[in-house]
Amino acid sequence: MGLAEFERKKNEKIDGVIYHMSPSPGYAHFIINGNIYMAIKQGLKGSVCTVSMENMDFKYHPEENDDYLCPDIMIICDRKRLKGGAYSGVPKFIAETLSHSTTKRDKTIKKDIYEKAGVEEYWIVSPQGSVEIYYLEEGKYILEQNYMLQDDKEDDDYNAETEICLKAFPQIRMSLGEIFEGVE
Numbered sequence: 001m002g003l004a005e006f007e008r009k010k011n012e013k014i015d016g017v018i019y020h021m022s023p024s025p026g027y028a029h030f031i032i033n034g035n036i037y038m039a040i041k042q043g044l045k046g047s048v049c050t051v052s053m054e055n056m057d058f059k060y061h062p063e064e065n066d067d068y069l070c071p072d073i074m075i076i077c078d079r080k081r082l083k084g085g086a087y088s089g090v091p092k093f094i095a096e097t098l099s100h101s102t103t104k105r106d107k108t109i110k111k112d113i114y115e116k117a118g119v120e121e122y123w124i125v126s127p128q129g130s131v132e133i134y135y136l137e138e139g140k141y142i143l144e145q146n147y148m149l150q151d152d153k154e155d156d157d158y159n160a161e162t163e164i165c166l167k168a169f170p171q172i173r174m175s176l177g178e179i180f181e182g183v184e
Contacts, residue, residue: 010054013067014109021070021102028127028183032097033072035179036125040075040093043172049077049092055085060117062088069110072097073123075169092168095123115141121167129180135167149176 010021037053044051056076057068068086073095076082081089094114096106106124114122115136122141124132129149134141151160160177 010070012069014069014105014113015067016065019105026099026127029072029097029099031182032125032127032179033095035181036073036095036123036174039174039178040073040166040169040172043166043169044075047077048079049075049169050079051075052087057086058091058094058117059086059088060113069113071095075166090118092119093121093123093166094119095125097125097127099127111141115139125179127183129176129183131164131176131179133164147176149180151177151180 012019012021033053037051040051052071052074054070054072056074057070058074059066059068061067071091071094073093074087074091075093076087076089076091078089081087096102096110098106111122111124111134115134118136120136122134122136124134131145131147131149132143133145133147135144136142145164147159147162147164149160150157152158153160160175162176163173164176164179165171165173
C-alpha cells in the first residue's frame with residue numbers, strides 16, 4: 001500500500017459536492033459503532049443480510065450520478081447490489097453516530113437522503129447518550145423513539161437496561177447500556 005493510499009481520507013459526495021469527513025471522529029464514536037455493529041452481526045448469523053461498519057459506500061442514485069454516503073452502520077440484504085466497496089440497493093437499516101464535523105448533515109441532508117431512498121429504519125446516536133429512532137411510514141420518517149441514557153441506578157429515570165430492537169429484525173436486541181458500553 002502506497003503512502004497516498006494509506007493517508008486517504010474518508011469522504012462523501014452529495015449533489016456532486018465532496019465532503020471530507022475529517023478530522024476523524026473521537027474514540028466514543030468508534031466504541032458506539034462497534035457496540036451496535038457487534039449486536040447486529042450476532043443477530044444476523046445465518047441470514048442473507050450483512051452489516052457494514054464505516055467501510056461501505058452507499059450509492060443512493062446509481063442510475064443518475066455517482067453521489068455516495070458512507071454510513072456508520074448499514075444492513076444490506078440484496079447482495080447483487082454490492083460491487084467493490086459500494087452498495088447500490090436500499091439498506092434495511094442505517095445508523096449514524098454524531099461527530100462535531102457531521103452532526104448537521106446527519107440530522108438534515110443525510111436523513112432526507114435516507115428517507116427518499118426508502119431506508120426503513122434510521123438511528124441517530126449521540127456520544128452524549130441519546131438515540132433517536134426513525135421509522136419510514138408512507139415515505140416519511142416518523143420519530144418513533146427518543147432515548148437518553150441514564151445509567152445511574154440510584155436515579156428514578158434509570159434506563160440502561162431498556163432494550164431496543166430493530167423493526168425489520170426483532171431478534172436483534174441491545175440495551176441502551178450496551179450501546180454506550182465503554183464510553184467515558
